Amino acid sequence: MDDVIIGLEIHVQLNRLHSKMFCGCSTAYHDSLPNSHTCPVCLGLPGSLPVINKKAVEYGIKVGLALNCKIEEETLFYRKNYYYPDLPKGFQISQYDYPLATKGHIMILGDNGAERNIRINRAHMEEDPGRLVHAGTIDKAKYTMVDYNRCGMPLLEVVTEPDLCSPKEARVFLDKLKSILDYLDVFDGTQEGSMRIDANISLKGGDRSEVKNITGFKGVEKALSYEITRQKNLQRRNIKVVQETRHFDELRNITVSIRSKVGAHDYRYFPECDLAVMRIAPWVPAIRAALPELPDVKRERFVKQYSLADDHAKSLTSEIKLANFYEAVAARASPKLAAVWIADVLKGELNYRDLSIESFQEEQMIEILQMLEKGKISEDGAVQIIRTLLDRIPIEIGGSPSKIAHELGLGKAEDDAVQKAVREAVAESAAAVADYKAGSERALNFVVGLVMKKTRGKADAGEVHRLVKAEVEKA
Ligand SMILES: [Zn+2]
Structure with missing residues (x-):
């Protein structure tokens, strides 16, 4: 499948932290009522001001170092402008130029059985938007509800280069990434939505589509396999693959188009004027020294x-x-x-x-x-x-x-009891012993069976086989 090109963007919730990215709201919202973990900051009310969660930035640096990235001297936040009901401010505080970490790599076992180097383009920090709950499937829902408990959760977005060649490799990469995050103790993978994946996929020579917001690694494999088949079918019929954003419908196991892909310029990025530039280089040595x-x-x-x-x-x-x-x-x-x-x-x-x-x-x-x-x-x-x-x-x-x-009566029969059973069984199996001596290796199985019966299965079959052979050859 060397004609398939896959790149991943993984949103990791840094949910081992106690408070959100820019406010003091608790991150332990998973079993709470909708909209109960909110405040003026994460609801984006006018006049509220964000404060950076320093620990979250330290966690981000930790992950960046573990992914062999270069940590920037200075980093800053940007406003990513877009209008969507899960984002009450009308923009998301994210990073753009000068992200936290760049140019890393991790090794995975590739499809060809050899170790492969998968390059990490960058890892940057941002806040999670709220959660939309659709009444029915996303493309046919009659209405949608919104829960802002998740809004403002600290997220780290890890972006790979398009170095993956198959849905299976994507899965192997994700397993490896998850294992590293698990070692760093920065996130709890058992929480719903703790890792959400956007996958870019194209066939060589074609335009790419982006499948958004896949939860679960099995979902990634399925969504990518579906996309490969869909794009191949289009190519076969000489229809151009359009660059667009698609959604993976887990119930139906298909991807559906949501909108045509927007470019970075559509987001009108500009520096978040309410937050200062962070000089992070001095933090790095201590964080590196404490890596597990x-x-x-x-x-x-x-x-x-x-x-x-x-x-x-x-x-x-x-x-x-x-x-x-x-x-x-x-x-x-x-x-x-x-x-x-x-x-x-x-x-x-x-x-x-x-x-x-x-x-x-x-x-x-x-x-x-x-x-x-x-x-x-x-x-x-x-x-x-x-x-x-x-x-x-x-x-x-x-x-x-x-x-x-x-x-369970699993105690192994005592050795001399086994020995005794072996001697008896060999004595009682003259015909089988003769067959064995005439060259039939299999004839011994009968004697072994007899010993197992005498010891009521408590002896070790391999050991009995060895003992029977020794006994027969002695005779
Ligand atoms: Zn809040």
Whole structure:
């Protein structure tokens, strides 16, 4: 799909902050009544004056540095003029020339399986507009309501260069960006609308369309796939793709045209005269020094320090909480075994149940790994214990793995009991043993089955196979 060109603009709500971008209203509005978190500033009443939330700018710089951007010496706010009911002032305070951060990049795993460098054009700060609630679908709504609780929320807009080549790459990029933001602790991705994406898409040689306000990464993939098909169909029929803004309708899985695209000059940008120029360069060293270890660096360290496979290291470092969980467990169990069980088993079981790593405790994982290492439970048994612990949430949280092993009767049969069963089974299977000796490897399965039956499934099948083979060859 090298004929597809995609660029993204991602609006990240810096919702870990306590107050809005230019006023003291609380950012914790998600479960509140409409229009209950507002004041004269965020309602744009005449005579009200904005005050910059310094912490928000610091968060913006933090993200800029993590995206390998250059941080400007000085930065300032502009008025972006447009008339829309979600914007009571008639303009949005945003940035234009001299944005906070420019010319960054992050690495992603591209479609061809190789690491690709995706360039970041800029990251700038702005205020979120209010939220329109349409009665029905956007193109057919009879009326629309407006909620200004969101108005004035601190936003960081991250703009990529058109470096992405497929809907899947866009998704991979977004996952990576989200992972970095998660590490920086600047936003809570579980809040509705915390990340909203505009996607520019074109086919080589054609004009581009912009799909606005997509929430959810699956939505981005779907909207882009729909657009590619739509534009290809137009090209095939020799119809020109017009440059326009479209909306992704999640219920119908299609994009619909909202308006023809407006250029930057239509917004009549000019500096926000109520806010001073900010000299931010002196803040940068301290913010840089306080940056946490980021996903790529942590992943490399995991590979080296714990001798992990790259896939495991990548999976374990995708979320900061998961990475911390792993390190706590690896400190008290075999790091390699812990990686396999956390990345391959626990993570899958959590995803399947839509649970986060906080649903499982380090102590539980350590206990399971210790039981495995001492041969007290089989691998199948360990999986069953993890599933049972997760299935009991939220009735029981933090249950004891060994108690569950006991309840489920998962304790592995004692070794000598297995040995005894192996000897008996081999003695009782003269025909199968003869077949094996005549060259039929599969004949051993019968004997293994017999041992499993005698030990009522508590023995480890792989181990039994090894013991049976040894016994037969001894005879
Ligand atoms: Zn306010």
